[in-house]
Amino acid sequence: MRVAQSAFLTLPAINNISLEMNQYVCDCESSWLYGWLMKKGVVAGPVCTSPVPLLGRPLLQLKPQDICRPPRVAIAGPPYVIINQSATLMLFCNASGAPPPEVKWSINGTTFNLMDTRVASYNTSLRIRNVRVNDSGVYHCCASSGDTSVSSSVHVTVLDVTSENNISSIVANISTTAYIPCVIRPLPVALAVTWTFLNRPLQSLPKYTITSTSTLVLNNVTISDGGEYQCVVGGAIVLKRTLVTIAPPTITRFLRGSCSSPQYVTLNTSSISDFVCEAFGFPPPTVQWLYNGRNVSLSNPQSTFNSRTTVDRSNSTTRVSLTTPKVDGVMVISPDAGGNYTCVASNPYGSDVKTTIVDLVVALQPPANFDIFPNIISAFLNNFLILPCMVIAPPNVTVSITWTGPIPSNAFVSSSNSLVFVQPMGGEFICYAQGGRASINIVYNVALRDPPTILKECPMPTVSSLIGQTAWLFCNATGAPPPLITWYRGGVMISSSGRYTIGPSGYPGALVISMATTEDAGVYTCVASNIYNEMDSYGISLQVVRRPYFTQLPLSVGTAETTPAQLQCLGVGLPPPTITWWKSNGDISMATQVQPSSGVVMGDGYLVITMTSMLDRGYYYCNLSSPLGMVTSPQVFLNVYAPPVFLPSPSEVKTIEGTSSVTLPCPASSEPPPTITWYFQQMILTFSDKYTIDPAGTLTVFEVNPQDAGIYTCMAANVAGTKTRTLTLKVGVVPQVDVAPPTAKVKGACRVVFYCTDHQAPPINYMWSLNGRRLTSSGRAMIQPMGVLVITNASRYDVGNYTCTVWNSAGTSSDTATLMVDVPMEPFLPSIISPTPSSQLISESGTAQFICVAMGDPSPSIQWSFNGAPLRNLRRVSVTENTLTVQLLRSTDSGTYTCTANNTHGTTSRTFQLDVAVSPQFRVVPSPIS
Numbered sequence: 039m040r041v042a043q044s045a046f047l048t049l050p051a052i053n054n055i056s057l058e059m060n061q062y063v064c065d066c067e068s069s070w071l072y073g074w075l076m077k078k079g080v081v082a083g084p085v086c087t088s089p090v091p092l093l094g095r096p097l098l099q100l101k102p103q104d105i106c107r108p109p110r111v112a113i114a115g116p117p118y119v120i121i122n123q124s125a126t127l128m129l130f131c132n133a134s135g136a137p138p139p140e141v142k143w144s145i146n147g148t149t150f151n152l153m154d155t156r157v158a159s160y161n162t163s164l165r166i167r168n169v170r171v172n173d174s175g176v177y178h179c180c181a182s183s184g185d186t187s188v189s190s191s192v193h194v195t196v197l198d199v200t201s202e203n204n205i206s207s208i209v210a211n212i213s214t215t216a217y218i219p220c221v222i223r224p225l226p227v228a229l230a231v232t233w234t235f236l237n238r239p240l241q242s243l244p245k246y247t248i249t250s251t252s253t254l255v256l257n258n259v260t261i262s263d264g265g266e267y268q269c270v271v272g273g274a275i276v277l278k279r280t281l282v283t284i285a286p287p288t289i290t291r292f293l294r295g296s297c298s299s300p301q302y303v304t305l306n307t308s309s310i311s312d313f314v315c316e317a318f319g320f321p322p323p324t325v326q327w328l329y330n331g332r333n334v335s336l337s338n339p340q341s342t343f344n345s346r347t348t349v350d351r352s353n354s355t356t357r358v359s360l361t362t363p364k365v366d367g368v369m370v371i372s373p374d375a376g377g378n379y380t381c382v383a384s385n386p387y388g389s390d391v392k393t394t395i396v397d398l399v400v401a402l403q404p405p406a407n408f409d410i411f412p413n414i415i416s417a418f419l420n421n422f423l424i425l426p427c428m429v430i431a432p433p434n435v436t437v438s439i440t441w442t443g444p445i446p447s448n449a450f451v452s453s454s455n456s457l458v459f460v461q462p463m464g465g466e467f468i469c470y471a472q473g474g475r476a477s478i479n480i481v482y483n484v485a486l487r488d489p490p491t492i493l494k495e496c497p498m499p500t501v502s503s504l505i506g507q508t509a510w511l512f513c514n515a516t517g518a519p520p521p522l523i524t525w526y527r528g529g530v531m532i533s534s535s536g537r538y539t540i541g542p543s544g545y546p547g548a549l550v551i552s553m554a555t556t557e558d559a560g561v562y563t564c565v566a567s568n569i570y571n572e573m574d575s576y577g578i579s580l581q582v583v584r585r586p587y588f589t590q591l592p593l594s595v596g597t598a599e600t601t602p603a604q605l606q607c608l609g610v611g612l613p614p615p616t617i618t619w620w621k622s623n624g625d626i627s628m629a630t631q632v633q634p635s636s637g638v639v640m641g642d643g644y645l646v647i648t649m650t651s652m653l654d655r656g657y658y659y660c661n662l663s664s665p666l667g668m669v670t671s672p673q674v675f676l677n678v679y680a681p682p683v684f685l686p687s688p689s690e691v692k693t694i695e696g697t698s699s700v701t702l703p704c705p706a707s708s709e710p711p712p713t714i715t716w717y718f719q720q721m722i723l724t725f726s727d728k729y730t731i732d733p734a735g736t737l738t739v740f741e742v743n744p745q746d747a748g749i750y751t752c753m754a755a756n757v758a759g760t761k762t763r764t765l766t767l768k769v770g771v772v773p774q775v776d777v778a779p780p781t782a783k784v785k786g787a788c789r790v791v792f793y794c795t796d797h798q799a800p801p802i803n804y805m806w807s808l809n810g811r812r813l814t815s816s817g818r819a820m821i822q823p824m825g826v827l828v829i830t831n832a833s834r835y836d837v838g839n840y841t842c843t844v845w846n847s848a849g850t851s852s853d854t855a856t857l858m859v860d861v862p863m864e865p866f867l868p869s870i871i872s873p874t875p876s877s878q879l880i881s882e883s884g885t886a887q888f889i890c891v892a893m894g895d896p897s898p899s900i901q902w903s904f905n906g907a908p909l910r911n912l913r914r915v916s917v918t919e920n921t922l923t924v925q926l927l928r929s930t931d932s933g934t935y936t937c938t939a940n941n942t943h944g945t946t947s948r949t950f951q952l953d954v955a956v957s958p959q960f961r962v963v964p965s966p967i968s
Contacts, residue, residue: 060084064092065137066106066184072097089137109135111181113190120274122197127166129192131179139181146175169196197222197276207280210263211387212320216256218279220269234268234275259283261320261354285354286388287319292381316357317383317390322349325356328380356383416487416570417462419518425457425482427469435473443467443482462486464518490521490566492576498561503554504666505584505612511549513564513576521566521573523547528560554582556612586611586662586669590643596677596710597650598758603678605645607660607671615662619645622657622673629659650678652709681759682708684752689763693742694770694848702737702765704752712754712761719748744769770848777842777853786861787831794825794842794853802846809838809871832859837893839873856891868894868939868946877951880927888922888950890937898939898946905933929956 062068062084075083075098086092092104114130121127133141143150143164150157150164158165166173174196180189210216220231231252233240240246240254247255256263261283269277292315317323325347326333348357380393417423429437439455445467448460457467464486470479493514503509515521525532525540532549534540539550547566551558559582567573590608597603609615619640622629632638632645639646647654655678660671685705693700706712714735716723723729723737730738735754739746747769753762774797782790794804804825806813815821818836820828825844829836837859843852854873871891880886892898902909902922909915909922916923924931932954938947 056082061087062097063088064095064097064100064105065089066186069102069106072100072102072105091136091138104136107134107136108186109133109139109181109183109188111139111141111179111188111190113177113179113192115192116273117192118272119192119194120197120272120276121169121194122276123171124168127164127169127173127194127196129164129177129179129194131162131164131181131190133162133179133181135181135183135186137183139183142180142182144178144180145173147178171196171198195272197271206278207282209282209284210256210259212259212261212283212285214259216259216263216281218254218256218267218281220252220254220277220279222252222269222271222276230271232270234270236265237268256281261285283320284387285318285320287317287323287383287385287390289315289317289381289383289390289392290355291316291357292392292394313379313381313394314357314359315381315383315392316355317381318353318355319383319385319387320354321385322351322354322356323383323385323389325381325383328378328382330378331380414483414485416485417459417464418487419462421462423459423462423484424452425459425467425469425484427455427457427471427480429455429471429473437471437473439472440470441467442470457482486518487568487570488516488518489572490515490517490568490574492564492566492574494576498577498579500579500581502581502583503551505554505556505582507554509551509554509558509580509582510545511551511562511564511578511580512545513547513549513566513578515547515564515566515574517566517568517572519568521568524565524567525549526563526565532562551580554580556582556584558582582612583666584610584612585666586615586664588662588669588671591671592658592660592674594674594677596679596757598679598681599651600649603647603650603654603676605658605660605674605676606643607645608643609662609669611662611664611666613664615664617643618661618663620659620661622659624657624673626659626670626673632658647676650676652678652680654678678709679756679758680709682706682712682754682756682761684754684761684763688765690766690768692768692770692847695742695744695772697742699738699740700742700746700767702739702750702752702767704735704737704754704763704765706735706752706754706761708754708756708758710756712756715753715755717751717753739767742769744771770846772849773844773846773851775842775844775851775853777840777855779855781856781858783858783860784832786833786859788859790829790832790836790857792827792829792840792842792855792857794827794844796825796844796851803844805843807841807843808836810841829857832857834859834861838871841873867944868892868898868941870937870939870946870948872937872948872950874950876949877953879953879955881955882927882929882957884927884954886924886927886931886952888935888937889920890922890939890948891920892937892939892946894939894941894943894946896941898941901938901940903936903938906936909935924952927954929954 062071064072064086065088080098083096083098086095086097086100092100097105111131111133114132119127119129129143131141131143133139141162143159150159156167156169162179164177164179174194176191177194178189178191180187208216208218218233220233222231231248233246233248233254245257247257249255252269254267254269259281264281264283267279267281268275269279313327315325315327317325346359348359349355350357378393380391383390415423415425427439427441429439441451441457444463444465445457446459446461446463449463450458452458455469457469462484464484467482467484468479469482470477493516501509501511511525513523513525515523523541523546525538532538532540537552539552541547542550547564549562549564559580561577561579563575563577565573565575586609588607588609590606592605592607595603595605605619607617607619609617619632620626620629621632632640634640637648639648643660645658645660655676657673657675659673662669683706685707687703687705691700691702702716704714704716706714712735714731716729716731716737723731725731728740730740732738735752737750737752747767750765750767751762752765753760755761776795776797778793778795782792784790792806794806804821806819806821806825806827813819813821813827818830818832820830822828825842827840827842836857839854839856841852841854843850845851856871869892871893872889874887874889878886888902890900890902892900900919902917909917911917914925916925922935922937932952935950935952936947937950938945
């Protein structure tokens with residue numbers, strides 16, 4: 039079933055439809071239903087009956103891409119395919135989509151004729167057997183799904199392998215140019231032809247070029263150019279060719295290197311030992327020697343030569359040597375070895391020939407008593423010596439023999455041509471043999487022989503050397519030949535290497551040991567030997583000595599009195615040194631040696647003073663002495679420490695509050711000087727704005743206040759001990775007193791109480807005064823403890839200013855209160871009460887104040903005057919009811935100030951004297967010029 043979307047256009051209001059278990063074609067044409075059902079929220083939908091991959095699956099359980107996915111197609115492989123005719127072409131097309139697309143193949147736009155038995159199509163693949171040139175073209179793979187089609191293409195070229203390519207191998211001579219053809223018809227225009235050699239691409243270099251017809255050209259062919267070459271078109275190998283490189287033989291070495299032919303050679307024991315023929319060619323040539331036209335192995339003249347063949351395939355060379363045999367180390371050459379010797383080198387591509395002619399053979403027979411070295415004969419002094427000279431030659435050759443050399447008068451040549459010595463003489467002697475065109479010789483080197491002898495001393499000598507220096511051991515030996523000197527120690531031979539040198543220039547036979555150590559001490563054996571195993575030996579003892587030196591220098595130490603002190607001084611030397619101790623006051627010239635005693639212990643470099651005192655204090659040093667010298671250590675200081683002792687100083691310091699600073703001394707002495715530490719309230723005092731401690735240990739306390747009062751602890755310490763003492767700081771507080779109430783007004787016959795209160799510290803003394811007159815505790819006025827003043831039955835006579843004065847060691851303070859008593863009274867003259875002193879001295883620019891309290895009935899009025907003149911309010915003068923204030927005082931303000939009280943009963947006055955202190959003024963008066 040398939041539902042057309044147009045069927046729903048006339049039913050726009052439908053919201054649900056039941057298609058459960060209905061069969062449905064699930065493809066792109068009906069994919070709209072899937073979207074409509076999902077949008078409406080339908081739970082159960084139809085079941086797919088096609089396409090096959092979706093058969094039986096519910097529509098609503100699918101994804102959109104499962105129902106409709108555009109087809110996609112791609113042909114596997116490169117866009118160009120090259121194939122030789124008669125081969126099989128296989129093409130694969132990868133197609134995908136939903137529903138699965140239908141795949142069809144075509145060539146050049148024409149569908150394949152499947153009636154052609156060569157063509158087979160399997161779904162997405164295409165196979166063509168036995169392809170032909172006309173099968174070339176553009177192949178299309180078309181994938182169709184519904185109304186949608188897509189395609190992919192590949193270019194196929196079928197190559198015609200012509201008869202020109204039937205040649206499987208090409209032969210090229212080395213050093214020539216090789217041509218390897220690759221004929222391709224038709225040649226794809228878009229593809230290039232390349233070549234590979236042994237599967238490696240060939241670069242476009244002067245060595246290789248490719249022509250326009252795809253032929254590979256190799257210039258200057260070498261042997262290594264041989265191998266398989268591949269012709270490649272579009273990444274495919276279309277042709278394989280093998281290049282065979284060849285090289286005809288060439289004789290490169292003949293006899294002793296010359297390649298001219300023929301050669302004339304004379305054989306003798308000293309001129310040549312073998313014939314060499316070396317040839318180059320590829321493949322490596324075969325080389326053989328011919329004697330008089332026949333193979334040497336068949337016509338070897340009396341076994342004069344042995345044949346040996348060597349083939350070096352890496353260099354494509356063959357070498358054949360005819361080697362002269364030897365008997366007891368002597369070459370044997372037959373006299374009839376003359377004739378033609380020919381070397382023939384050949385391979386499949388050619389041959390080369392070289393010939394030599396041996397025209398004469400002469401041989402010397404050496405003596406049987408040659409020394410171990412060639413041509414050297416040793417002869418003992420005073421012994422008989424014969425030097426033979428035997429010659430072998432063909433019968434038709436006449437040989438003449440002569441001797442040369444320092445032949446002494448007592449030597450002669452025997453009938454057998456031997457040189458005979460009655461008394462041997464060293465030197466070079468030569469026997470010359472001449473025959474035809476050949477001349478040979480034998481050389482004798484006569485070496486006189488005398489066994490080695492070492493000049494010895496008895497008993498065995500001893501050589502001494504300082505450690506670190508160079509030790510010389512001499513061994514003088516004579517003999518012929520001059521003996522070889524070797525040195526042994528403990529049976530082990532010493533080689534000339536490292537620190538050992540044997541026979542330095544000018545000192546043959548000497549053993550030199552540089553940087554001698556104690557391990558070098560011992561017995562060394564000198565052995566003088568020669569080539570005849572004759573020897574002599576001699577022993578020398580080496581003693582390595584060392585000047586004394588310190589391994590540990592003494593160090594300065596310090597110790598407390600009555601405790602032990604130890605100084606240590608260690609040193610070594612060979613022989614071991616003696617250690618002594620010395621004491622001085624710093625001047626070594628005045629030092630005295632320290633001797634062991636009951637309180638001084640010495641041994642093994644130690645100096646121990648069991649119980650030190652101040653007398654032991656001073657400088658010490660030690661000496662190391664041995665037969666090789668003496669060394670002295672630097673002086674060190676033994677410091678004997680004394681514990682701290684406090685010097686007399688006050689235990690209590692007094693000061694008053696507000697003092698800028700106070701010092702607390704703590705003098706102490708000790709050795710070494712003590713370190714002073716101060717504590718207050720169990721806390722250590724450190725340098726700050728509040729405290730400082732000077733080098734003498736004195737503590738300074740700044741900005742003193744009552745909280746600084748208390749017990750301070752001074753601790754003096756050094757390595758010998760610790761001492762403490764305490765010091766009390768007392769801070770006096772200046773009293774600050776208030777009188778309360780400041781003013782009291784009571785009825786007559788009442789009780790009045792004034793309190794005198796100190797706000798800083800309890801006062802030591804109290805004093806009350808009335809209008810400047812001291813009061814005592816009597817009558818109606820009683821002074822109680824803590825400064826309380828009690829007045830009973832107050833009357834007009836108690837009226838006035840009451841002043842409380844308190845004082846202690848820190849200072850004095852006072853305050854004043856006024857008492858007024860209201861009692862019925864008869865009119866009376868005014869009376870004046872004033873706390874202002876009658877005389878004042880005030881500095882210039884200061885302020886003066888005068889207080890005048892008047893009493894009377896009726897109440898009096900007050901007038902002020904200055905030197906009899908009335909005063910009124912001015913800029914600097916202020917007049918109130920009871921107070922006169924004068925500001926910014928001047929010298930003209932000095933004088934008498936009068937307070938006058940008036941009422942109807944009369945007048946009363948009080949006078950105050952003011953003196954203004956003026957700062958001195960200096961005036962410079964020039965002195966007369968004399």
